[in-house]
Amino acid sequence: MGEVIVVTSGKGGVGKTTTAANLGTALALNEHRVVLVDADIGLRNLDVVMGLENRIVYDLVDVTSGVCRLKQALIRDKRFNENLFLLPAAQTRDKTAVTPEQMKALDEELKLEFDYVIVDCPAGIEQGFRNAIAGADRAIVVTTPEVSAVRDADRIIGLLEASEMAEVQLLINRIRPNMVKRGDMMDIDDIIDILAVDLIGVVPEDDRIVIATNRGEPAVLDSTSRSGQAFRNVACRITGEQVPLMPLEIEEGFMARMKHLLGFGR
């Protein structure tokens, strides 16, 4: 029996879809059987981030409304043998096309087939959110170190606790070590102190995410990407492995070190 993990945030644009794509891919790379479910009905995006947009025939609403069988709607990602599948969102419908009960039934069915069911939740706290969390065993709340994102994360954590979500963990995304060092960005401790929640990982801001998304290849496939490494670590923690947080300090370049030595630094 697999585990259903919903990736959620409240605020839009903090990296839910990127997180879902990278965690799913990293878990598949570690030989787990994974299905990615795009629950953002009407604003489908997980397909393009994964580079699978040209292979969609049926979608989630086709499954819940009985137009097709579940197996027919699952897109197999050929890069990962039989390990990674995508269930795309419907693009021409809206969030009310699915009920929480239908999502729960869908999750139950997927759990029988897969080790991990990763659900990409829409932004907001309305029905799309309620659908996405309905059948989940665990929630990963994504935030960035900004006042607005942290505030929304707090609201989401409150709603998840009220709905009796068994496990709620925080992922801090797009942290910028240089700004933290200068005191211009909240650090990990500040955010954990405010939200009082378990941390599952910290992902640094990384230009390669933009490049990876341009290409439709998740950053975890790039062995030199720091965000990719951070997401791979989170994937290991999901399976219960103890992996320390990676250091956020960037290696200083030669010029920066010289400046520092000569007293011009900062």
Next chain:
Amino acid sequence: MLDILGKVFGRDELPSKDIAKERLRLVLVHDRATVSPQFLELIKEEVIDVITEYMEIDSNGVEVSIHSLESSVALVASIPIKKMKRAIKAV
């Protein structure tokens, strides 16, 4: 002291992350309290229980609310007293 040190080293204001943290702290106190009216109702009932041990109050007139002030958030309770109990006066 920190202020002076800050000025000496050319930093005349708090690091912006401290401002962010303080603002968040305040806004979340308010958010969390307003999220559930049941929460305030619960506090109200318990306050009434405690106060009635010491004085006779008009429990229908009790009001409990959260107020945001400039730099803090306060729990404000208005409790109309009907009568003081004699035992307390003796203390």
